[in-house]
Amino acid sequence: MDLLNAMNAPQKEAVMTTEGPLLILAGAGSGKTRVLTHRTAYLIQEKKVDPYHILAITFTNKAAGEMRERIDRLVGFGSEAIWVSTFHSMCVRILRRYIDRLGYDTNFTIYDTDDQKSLMKDICKRLEIDTKMMKEKMFLSVISSAKNEMIGPIEFANRAVGDFTKRKQAEVYAEYQRALKQNNALDFDDLLLLTVELFKLDKEVLTNYQERFRYIMVDEYQDTNTVQFELIRLLAMKYKNLCVVGDDDQSIYKFRGANIYNILNFEKQFEDAKVIKLEQNYRSTQNILDAANAVIQNNIGRKAKRLWTENGEGEKIQLEQLDNSYEEADYVVRDIDRKVRNHEYRYQDFAILYRTNAQSRLFEERFISKNIPYKIVGGVNFYARKEIKDVLAYLKTIGNGHDDLSVQRILNVPKRGIGATSIGKIMDFSIEHGCDFYEALCHADAVPKLGKAADKVRPFVNLIESMRVLSQNKDVVELIKAVLDQTGYVAELVAEGTDEAQARIENIDELISKAADYMQTAETPSLNDFLQEVALVADIDSLDEDTDYVVLMTLHSAKGLEFPNVYLTGMEDGLFPSYMSITSDEIDGNGANSEVEEERRLCYVGITRAKEHLTLTAAKSRMVRGETQWSKLSRFVKEIPDDLLKGSYSREREVPRFESPGFQNTPVRKYVSPSQQRQFESATTGAMNLNYGVGDRVSHMKFGEGTVTALVSGGRDYEVTVDFDTVGTKKMFATFAKLKKL
């Protein structure tokens, strides 16, 4: 049949294995999306499965959208009955229907990271926790990990006996959860956790969904966490037609609770599971794949596989080590500019990838000055911007009066002369009477000692009430415009007249167009439905293939994407792999530093994004927190065999060593740029002999052994920071320290 044409043998097998548990180990670029979509079509057309019984889960909305589109094209009529969804939006959909069985209101609000932070701040204040000693962030991450492992507040408390910090955490966890419930709000982790709880508590609901989802497919399975696993397990328990697709080499979200053993142990967890490997790559050249294989094979404890391709060898991988981060940005941008001018490629054929968001700035500056269109994915999420959050807080308040956090956010935005003291008094009142913050506002006259502030509260309540009436007619665009109009929010920004205010206005306009777009596409538009959609978008979702711009993003965001030209930038030890991971002592079951292994997988992901040309760049020095950091080439680069590489770089040298010219044996290949030559010459005029760099182990006469954590150029000398094993961190001048490399 047509569906199987032009597929290789394992792909065909994956498509035709429709019954029972199936693990598809799909290497990068091996056509897994194609397999998933064709498998879906096969289920419907050949196996006569009702589309209503199929569920496909992805990680991002973008992936879900793409899959939906491709399935629609393949299946045609009836395909809309298939659930194609992210974990989170699937859970929201289920919870909106049944969460009242867990004692929540179905109108619940979803709290994002920002909301969580402000809630946590309140809680710490209330529990009189010294946030200098215990950070809000720490509590949130502890709670998140607990939720990911499905440990509730009570169990957490039971495990916390004895340990003071743990007991405090348990106390905060319980209070946090209570506050969320009182606000009728759920955080991201709750969406998953409460769905699992619902399934476990209410067999009727579970059976209902088990009957519905008789065929389940999960994409990016290597990034699922324990709750997600449980969710899938429960759903698939009855019919056992579970197909998961993933690549253990691309597991890069451990920090977020992803459990790599979900994929490594799939065959143990699901009896009689079949495993199919897809190793033929259709994306990259052989050279790129060789490099990727060379890097990833340094990881221990992975499922054996080796990518191959029928594509040609292709170009060698360009490796450029520049003097500093400015030259790195310059090199990359000029290279892109040149290739576009030569009509070899268009802007959209290029992606610049980096480890940390902070690295994007230098590239951005270059793009602006050269007038090259670009798009930065990530950084501050659109929906996390202040002005957007303000508008959304109005909408949330209108839609859900129990959401105290949103009400408090906007009560004095724009300024109404209601300050912290008044808010405190109202809060006390609401706690005393066991009512919502908003309810307290409605009875402002009854709040003791509020005085004149009560007169300022009244217009606010009237505003919200009139907006609630307006929201009845379901037009979100009209509602937003009315809010902006009535509050004078935009007018205030216009009056400000700064560039920043202008940018905020543009963002608000964009929100309005998004709302307009929503009104057009939603089946049954409503305020709450709009808010939930908005709460679950990721920045990557906004990436548009049809617009001609260069894309800049972190390696994490790049997963699942591909580009003809990829620049992996900042390939320096200490940056990538990060200093944190290098010095981590977390050892996995195989005796390897599991954090460096995760970074290596990230590198593997980066390399395999490239279809035709891969360029690796590194800077010898870069400004980090206002200090010049010197680093050597990333260890990952050194894992790539020499014969796959071309370009100007030095394998060994990292820190400028101030040696006598006679000792010069820098293995610079092929070409030494004039600037490099100049640097060498000026360097040789010094009299120092530094043979160590950041990350190296050194010994000091008095302090013993330690690791170099920073190397700052300070005129003629270098200021070295060393983290000593016994005496802690010391800063010293290299001339006097007389450190010996170990």
Place this chain on the structure above:
DNA sequence: GAGTCCGTAGTTTTT
């Protein structure tokens, strides 16, 4: 209650 200034901490990664 609001605005300004100064000090400190922070850089992984995000649904």
Place this chain on the structure above:
DNA sequence: CTACGGACTC
């Protein structure tokens, strides 16, 4: 270096 938060002042 930058961004945020806290303290201080008007």
